[in-house]
Amino acid sequence: TQVASSADLEPDAAGWNTGKLIAEPNDVAPLLGRPEVWIRVVMDNYSGLKTGTSNTLNSVEVKLTLGPAASADSDPQASTRAAWGDLRRSVGWQAISLDWSDPIQGRPPHYYEDADGWLRPPGEIPDLFTEERTGFRVRRAYATEHRWPLSLVMFVKTSAQSGPLMLRLLIRADRDSSRSMCVRWDDKPLARFDVATFFEDDKACFVQVPGPVAAGLHELRIAGQDGGSILVRQIGVIGEGSPAWAEKPSMPQGGSLKALSAYYIPDPAPPEASQAVEGRTKTPNVGLIFKGVQLLYKEHADFGAVRAIVRNNGKVPVRIGDGLLLNGKPIEASYVDFAKSAWDARGVVWHRVRPPLLSPGECGEVYVRFRRRLAGDHAALRIPLINGKPTELTIPYRRPSLTVDYVTTGKDMRTMYVYARREPAASKARLQAVFLDGVLLKETAIFGADCPGNVALAVAKIPSPLKPHSFHVVGIQAEGTPEQVAAQFRVLPFVFPRGSIHTPVSQLKQMNMNMAMWRMVDQASCEKYDVTTTCHEYRVFDIHPRVAYIFGPDEPDAHDNRGGGYDVGLGWHARRLTQSGWQTLVERHAPNVATWLIMNGTVRPLNWSVYGQVADVSCFDPYPITFYGADHAYVRESLALARQCGAPRRMYACLEAYGWGKGQGVPKDIRGPIPAEYRQNVVQAIGAGMKGLTSWVHSSGAGGWQLNEDVAKEIAKVNALLAHIEGDLLLGTPVDLVSCDAGLVKTGTVGSELWPKPRVWVASLLCGPDKIVIAAANHIPASCPDPPKIQPARNVQITVALPDFLSEVKAFEVTDDGIAPFHSTVTDAKASLVLDRIESGRVFVLSRP
Numbered sequence: 001t002q003v004a005s006s007a008d009l010e011p012d013a014a015g016w017n018t019g020k021l022i023a024e025p026n027d028v029a030p031l032l033g034r035p036e037v038w039i040r041v042v043m044d045n046y047s048g049l050k051t052g053t054s055n056t057l058n059s060v061e062v063k064l065t066l067g068p069a070a071s072a073d074s075d076p077q078a079s080t081r082a083a084w085g086d087l088r089r090s091v092g093w094q095a096i097s098l099d100w101s102d103p104i105q106g107r108p109p110h111y112y113e114d115a116d117g118w119l120r121p122p123g124e125i126p127d128l129f130t131e132e133r134t135g136f137r138v139r140r141a142y143a144t145e146h147r148w149p150l151s152l153v154m155f156v157k158t159s160a161q162s163g164p165l166m167l168r169l170l171i172r173a174d175r176d177s178s179r180s181m182c183v184r185w186d187d188k189p190l191a192r193f194d195v196a197t198f199f200e201d202d203k204a205c206f207v208q209v210p211g212p213v214a215a216g217l218h219e220l221r222i223a224g225q226d227g228g229s230i231l232v233r234q235i236g237v238i239g240e241g242s243p244a245w246a247e248k249p250s251m252p253q254g255g256s257l258k259a260l261s262a263y264y265i266p267d268p269a270p271p272e273a274s275q276a277v278e279g280r281t282k283t284p285n286v287g288l289i290f291k292g293v294q295l296l297y298k299e300h301a302d303f304g305a306v307r308a309i310v311r312n313n314g315k316v317p318v319r320i321g322d323g324l325l326l327n328g329k330p331i332e333a334s335y336v337d338f339a340k341s342a343w344d345a346r347g348v349v350w351h352r353v354r355p356p357l358l359s360p361g362e363c364g365e366v367y368v369r370f371r372r373r374l375a376g377d378h379a380a381l382r383i384p385l386i387n388g389k390p391t392e393l394t395i396p397y398r399r400p401s402l403t404v405d406y407v408t409t410g411k412d413m414r415t416m417y418v419y420a421r422r423e424p425a426a427s428k429a430r431l432q433a434v435f436l437d438g439v440l441l442k443e444t445a446i447f448g449a450d451c452p453g454n455v456a457l458a459v460a461k462i463p464s465p466l467k468p469h470s471f472h473v474v475g476i477q478a479e480g481t482p483e484q485v486a487a488q489f490r491v492l493p494f495v496f497p498r499g500s501i502h503t504p505v506s507q508l509k510q511m512n513m514n515m516a517m518w519r520m521v522d523q524a525s526c527e528k529y530d531v532t533t534t535c536h537e538y539r540v541f542d543i544h545p546r547v548a549y550i551f552g553p554d555e556p557d558a559h560d561n562r563g564g565g566y567d568v569g570l571g572w573h574a575r576r577l578t579q580s581g582w583q584t585l586v587e588r589h590a591p592n593v594a595t596w597l598i599m600n601g602t603v604r605p606l607n608w609s610v611y612g613q614v615a616d617v618s619c620f621d622p623y624p625i626t627f628y629g630a631d632h633a634y635v636r637e638s639l640a641l642a643r644q645c646g647a648p649r650r651m652y653a654c655l656e657a658y659g660w661g662k663g664q665g666v667p668k669d670i671r672g673p674i675p676a677e678y679r680q681n682v683v684q685a686i687g688a689g690m691k692g693l694t695s696w697v698h699s700s701g702a703g704g705w706q707l708n709e710d711v712a713k714e715i716a717k718v719n720a721l722l723a724h725i726e727g728d729l730l731l732g733t734p735v736d737l738v739s740c741d742a743g744l745v746k747t748g749t750v751g752s753e754l755w756p757k758p759r760v761w762v763a764s765l766l767c768g769p770d771k772i773v774i775a776a777a778n779h780i781p782a783s784c785p786d787p788p789k790i791q792p793a794r795n796v797q798i799t800v801a802l803p804d805f806l807s808e809v810k811a812f813e814v815t816d817d818g819i820a821p822f823h824s825t826v827t828d829a830k831a832s833l834v835l836d837r838i839e840s841g842r843v844f845v846l847s848r849p
Contacts, residue, residue: 108245112149115581151223162241178228255318255388261486273755325382349571401426435475496726512719555600618646652692675714683841687763687775732765
């Protein structure tokens with residue numbers, strides 16, 4: 001029972017809580033009269049970094065007052081214990097039992113609930129922890145090194161209708177045991193027990209199953225309602241009706257799957273002449289320079305993944321088995337070794353089947369991520385079925401002419417926007433049809449079927465609203481081909497999150513933010529300030545309704561070093577997250593929450609593709625000043641690449657906002673961005689297609705923007721700008737329609753401007769059929785540690801090639817204060833805007849009149 005928290009203390013000017021935590025008499029009253037009183041102090045490091053001190057405990061004071069001499073109390077289970085003895089006597093001491101001391105081969109059938117709810121016998125797969133040397137252990141908790149079984153399940157068969165049955169459970173209890181162990185019969189709760197004790201002991205729990213008990217098969221399930229451990233040593237069952245242990249029911253046979261789509265996804269080409277892959281001369285010891293990554297310019301297509309979309313077209317549920325075969329071998333046989341395999345070794349990094357159990361009409365996805373694809377010109381995939389014949393697929397290593405670039409629903413959840421991106425070599429590809437879960441959407445309007453700017457848009461009316469956070473499959477079909485190209489997507493709420501890590505919840509509104517980032521803020525505070533919050537990877541079960549996202553491990557790609565260098569180990573966290581069942585647990589136990597991974601990318605671009613498909617939201621943190629000493633073009637180049645790697649899911653940006661003082665993670669002689677740089681970075685992120693924004697970091701202890709009033713004001717202004725067009729940005733995807741006449745300028749690292757790039761970079765987003773958003777960012781040179789000398793660009797003409805379906809437009813500029821008309825001309829299907837001056841970044845909207 002929590003009696004005090006530092007979150008309730010008044011922080012000082014720096015945000016630290018230094019008061020005393022006191023358990024008041026009213027809080028302690030429920031504990032009085034017990035044989036044990038536990039005191040637990042939980043100290044969380046909320047900074048997300050291993051360096052620095054997050055909190056300090058100076059002292060703990062405990063005062064105990066002894067009452068009168070203890071007297072014997074009645075056994076709370078006296079009546080059920082007596083009933084057990086009476087019933088056992090009446091049935092002639094006949095009982096069935098599961099006992100940990102019995103030899104393995106002599107134990108009755110018993111099963112463990114996996115992360116997805118499937119019941120598995122002990123030892124069926126190595127990822128599920130079912131070791132039984134001391135008993136049968138289950139735990140309702142997330143573990144990183146394996147999957148905990150969530151419950152212990154047995155099946156009892158009675159030969160005839162009978163009177164009541166009784167259960168006797170022997171639990172090995174300790175201080176980590178469950179405070180709320182639930183016993184269920186046929187999915188109905190029978191009893192709940194606190195089986196924890198500070199001193200290790202065996203606890204006997206007696207449970208009565210009310211009669212009459214019908215003849216047939218019954219399920220007995222033992223699970224915790226908290227995160228405590230349950231170690232079952234023995235289960236006994238007695239009663240009339242000749243109870244006997246039984247195997248779990250089998251699935252009905254005759255299941256089959258139809259493959260809707262199966263194709264290879266080569267990694268997108270890294271930006272040429274870019275800081276993202278060319279390495280740097282500054283601080284090379286952090287692992288940023290690898291000669292091998294230069295091969296990605298020529299051989300990036302040799303790195304990629306295969307995606308197969310299947311549909312249950314039958315009348316019975318279908319369960320995909322564990323033995324997925326790749327090129328005739330178990331897929332695990334092709335796994336790369338994180339300690340020994342080269343960064344470009346051929347093999348599999350991770351794979352996922354979601355969901356493995358498909359109801360009639362339901363679709364699923366099999367996704368296999370290579371480090372480098374296996375040898376040959378195709379992959380052979382065999383998908384086994386527990387209750388049917390396997391599905392065999394041959395997947396050539398070639399990219400389809402059209403791919404699903406981005407999918408979202410509108411605010412009403414009844415309109416779906418599907419963007420198809422054309423392969424540059426497929427200049428004649430035309431979008432013809434769109435499917436949802438394998439069914440043709442008849443009420444669909446296609447805009448730009450011939451892909452102006454390499455993108456086509458389909459706007460489809462859905463027969464019934466899609467449920468937020470549900471998974472579906474969208475398929476597209478090009479003219480002249482019978483095949484679909486399909487991808488799984490998750491329906492996310494129509495919300496553009498804006499936040500900054502560690503910002504106090506009371507300051508969010510004044511910063512025009514709508515989300516408390518990093519540690520989970522309590523529900524009452526979220527409701528008071530009308531915001532949502534995030535939490536961390538391990539909090540899968542104990543969250544409140546205002547939690548919108550669960551973070552995965554922070555910057556997992558930067559912490560994959562498992563073999564003595566950053567050029568090996570890539571993907572270790574990705575495989576761990578899939579094998580630990582993290583995403584599956586979130587889907588089942590936090591179904592209204594999306595998963596979010598923030599990538600670091602300080603090693604090589606291959607990171608972004610390896611991690612881009614793991615979570616519901618793909619995110620990247622380009623820090624051009626502090627870690628790269630780079631030109632700000634790195635922001636757009638890295639974010640654009642990260643968006644492609646995560647398609648068709650949403651991409652968020654985590655921008656640089658620290659370096660104004662010594663603190664956690666702040667390199668020596670580093671400065672934070674000036675306001676113009678921060679705005680320019682945000683505008684680049686808009687043009688790259690971001691759907692949410694956060695930044696590192698608010699707190700002064702990490703050198704954050706709490707120390708810089710000018711940048712704080714600029715962050716608030718930029719968030720206000722985003723709020724004016726957030727609906728458009730949620731609908732938009734990058735499209736190649738815009739250019740400008742500002743010319744080129746040399747870019748690169750500090751003192752080494754190697755590459756010519758646009759003096760003013762412009763990008764366009766197609767935001768539904770009626771709008772185009774234009775992002776324009778002025779060149780800001782690399783300058784570290786000194787602030788940059790920015791040369792404003794003047795009289796810049798921006799030209800937008802208008803697609804046929806949007807041939808007449810009016811222009812508006814988006815500022816912190818709102819949206820205002822902006823002069824433009826339309827001639828020969830081209831819109832022109834002239835900017836008299838641009839110093840940082842500006843945003844415009846072209847809208848149908």
